[in-house]
Structure formats: C-alpha cells, structure tokens
Amino acid sequence: MSRGERLAFAIVLTIGVLVTGTAGAAAYAWHRSGSVRLAVHEPGDDGLDLALTLPGAIVNAAIALCPLPADLALDPQLDAILPALRATADRLADLPDAVLVDVRDDGEHVRIEKVGREIVVSVHARDGRFEVALPVESLRRIVSKLESRQGRAIAAR
Amino acid sequence: MKKIRVQVALAGAIALSVGTARATDRWIHVRVDERDEGHAHVDLQVPIGMVSGLLPLIKEKRGSGTIRVDGHETDIREMRGYWAAVRSAKDGEYVTIHDDDANVRVAKSGGLVLVNVDEHDGGRVRVKLPVAIVDAALGGSENTVDVDALVRALASVPMGDLVTVEDEDSHVRIWIDDAPAPPSGDVR
Numbered sequence: 001m002s003r004g005e006r007l008a009f010a011i012v013l014t015i016g017v018l019v020t021g022t023a024g025a026a027a028y029a030w031h032r033s034g035s036v037r038l039a040v041h042e043p044g045d046d047g048l049d050l051a052l053t054l055p056g057a058i059v060n061a062a063i064a065l066c067p068l069p070a071d072l073a074l075d076p077q078l079d080a081i082l083p084a085l086r087a088t089a090d091r092l093a094d095l096p097d098a099v100l101v102d103v104r105d106d107g108e109h110v111r112i113e114k115v116g117r118e119i120v121v122s123v124h125a126r127d128g129r130f131e132v133a134l135p136v137e138s139l140r141r142i143v144s145k146l147e148s149r150q151g152r153a154i155a156a157r
Numbered sequence: 158m159k160k161i162r163v164q165v166a167l168a169g170a171i172a173l174s175v176g177t178a179r180a181t182d183r184w185i186h187v188r189v190d191e192r193d194e195g196h197a198h199v200d201l202q203v204p205i206g207m208v209s210g211l212l213p214l215i216k217e218k219r220g221s222g223t224i225r226v227d228g229h230e231t232d233i234r235e236m237r238g239y240w241a242a243v244r245s246a247k248d249g250e251y252v253t254i255h256d257d258d259a260n261v262r263v264a265k266s267g268g269l270v271l272v273n274v275d276e277h278d279g280g281r282v283r284v285k286l287p288v289a290i291v292d293a294a295l296g297g298s299e300n301t302v303d304v305d306a307l308v309r310a311l312a313s314v315p316m317g318d319l320v321t322v323e324d325e326d327s328h329v330r331i332w333i334d335d336a337p338a339p340p341s342g343d344v345r
Contacts, residue, residue, distance in 0.1 A: 087210030095204065098184075098337030102200035111340075 033057040034117050034135035042128040056135040063141045068149050078150050086147065089140045092119060182206060183312055183333055188341060190328040200340040205312045205333075212304055233302065237295050243270070244288065280324030287314040 001009070033056030040050040092114060101112040109124040119139065122131040183205045191197040243251060243265060252263035259276040270291055272284035293310035297303030311333065322329040 084211055088207060091204065091207045091210055095207075096337060098202065099200065099340050100203060102340040103198070105197040106195040 030055060030057050032117075033060055033137060035133070036135065036138065037131070037133040039131045040128065041130075047128065056138055059135075059138050060141055063138060063145055068145065078146060082143070082147055082150060085143050089136065089143045093117075093136045093140065183316065183335055184337055185311060186330070186332050186334060186338060188328075188330045190341065191326060192328070193326050198341070202337050205308060208311075209305070209308045212308065233295065233297075240291060240295050244292070276324065278325070281322070283318070283321045285318060285320075289314055290319075 035056050036054045036059045038050065038052045040048050042048045095114050097113070097115055099111060099113040101110065103110045107126055109122075111120075111122050113120050114136075115133075117137065118133045118135050120131065120133045123129070184202050185205055185208065186202040187199070188201075189197070189199040246265070248264075248266045250262060250264040252261060254261040257277070259274055259280075262271070262273045264271045265288075268288050270284070270286045270288060272282065272286075274280070274282035287310070289310045290307065293306035294302055296306050314333065316333045316335060318330065318332045320329065320331040
C-alpha cells in the first residue's frame, strides 16, 4: 500500500468512526430522552380522536428554547413550590415502575404510574379516554427552567 | 496496585451505599375498597421519602389543629394530655368497652398502640400504631400536627399494617412496605 493510499484509508476510517460514533450517540440520546405521547379518544361520530407522539429530544429542545411567560404574579407561589417540585422530579427519576395512584369509581378510572422513564397519566371515563406520557427527564428540565427563571426574577427584585 | 485497590474499594462502597439506600426505601400504601353500588376503589402508594419532598406543598394548608372522629372534634392539645398519660404508663389494656353495638379494646403493648373495634354487625377495625408515630404526630407545637416528624417516624417504624377497617360497605388498609404493590383488582 502506497503512502497516498494509507493516507486516504486513514481519512476514510476517521470519517467512518466519526459518523458511526455521532449516529450512535444521537440514537442513544434519542432513546434515552423517551417520547411524549398524548392520546385522546371521544366516542361518537364527531368525537375527537387524537394520537400524538413526539420524541423527548425535541420536547427537551423546545423546553430549552421556548421563553416562559413573564407573569410576575406567579413568582411568590413558585418560590414556595419549586423546591418540592424539584425534590419530587428527582425522586421520580429513581423510582421503580409502580402505580402511584389508581382510582376507580362508577365506571371511571384514573391512574398515575411510573413506567420505565415516563410518568403516565390515564383517564378512562364514559365520555372518553385520555392518556398522556411524559418522560421524567422532560419534567426535570421544566423544573430546571422554572428554577432558572425564578433565579432571574429574584435577582431582578 | 495499592491505588487501584483503594479505587475498587471506594467504588464498591459507593455502590453498596446506593444499593442500601434503594433497599431501605419504604412505601406507604393506602387502599380503600367500597362495596356499595359504585364499587369505588382508591389505591395510593408513594415512597415515604417522596412524601417529605411534597410536604412544603401541604404545609401551606395545615389544618386547624383539631381531629374529627365520628363527627366529634377533639383538640390536639387535649389529645397530647391523654397521650402523655398513656405513654408513661406500662403496657396493658387501657380501655375495654362492651356494649350493644361493639366491643372496643385499646391497649399498649411492645411499643405499639392497639385499637380493636369489633362491631356486632360484623364490622372490624384494627389499628396498630407504633408509639413513635403517635409521639411524632402529637409532638408539634401549639395546636398543630408535626407532619415532618410524622413522616420521619414512618420511615423508621417496622413494616406492616398500620390500620385496617373492614365492614359490610368498605375495606380500608394503610400499611408500610419496602416495595410498590400492584393495585388490587388490576383489570381493564
């Protein structure tokens, strides 16, 4: 193999490793960030039937990029509840799979459960079904965003 | 080599402490099953550690300092007085009532406060509260319940049933365990 061929081989190999590594890292991040799912089903011909699945990575990016409404009236309430939200979000991440709340009454069923890396809230009622799944990581990012906003609000006071 | 051994030992210790922390994570379970027409059912279970995280949210809505039992309000300060008397006394049976409706027995035994109610129509109440829990609950100042202390006590008492109520209309069970339980009647 000539020197030029070796150089070309090294360049191709480096590009291959970079592309494979980047794709692998992206796939891992994509998988790890889970997905946000929303499903609504209302019975009847004119009932709403919606099923939406968004990759968690996109939702996390949206959480990072979207500005929060500058509603200063929220600040005192947030001050009080943010530590509790933070503690709860962190704790949720460590929980094993479990049904946290399960309420059935008169044909209606509400359930909040931790499944894998997601919190799933489902409501089954006579007038429809509603289900939302949110990755715990997205929840933590929302809390972090609120905390940083709150930090700025406190500094501005 | 010595450095590697120290690192391995440190990693092992950290892994062990994390494992131990998970293993000792206790859950409080509340299960209510109504047997009337609607067959209402409530199943709640949360790690006790998470309850302490949520406390700041409920502290804002702390109660008025009275406990309502069967429609009768009892002042917490009054309860503290009764509790101080029972706490300092020896183990034994303190209240025994036999009447037309039920047999009631209140006793203190082996660090537990036991309340047994057997109604003649089949209803049954069993309360088995560790002394530490009552201590913590009534240890607050003025006329408030010390919820923080109550949660701390729950994390250290022996696992098992705290309260079970069974009557013809409902079944209530509150217990502490080291793992989540599947909801009862889990069918969809």
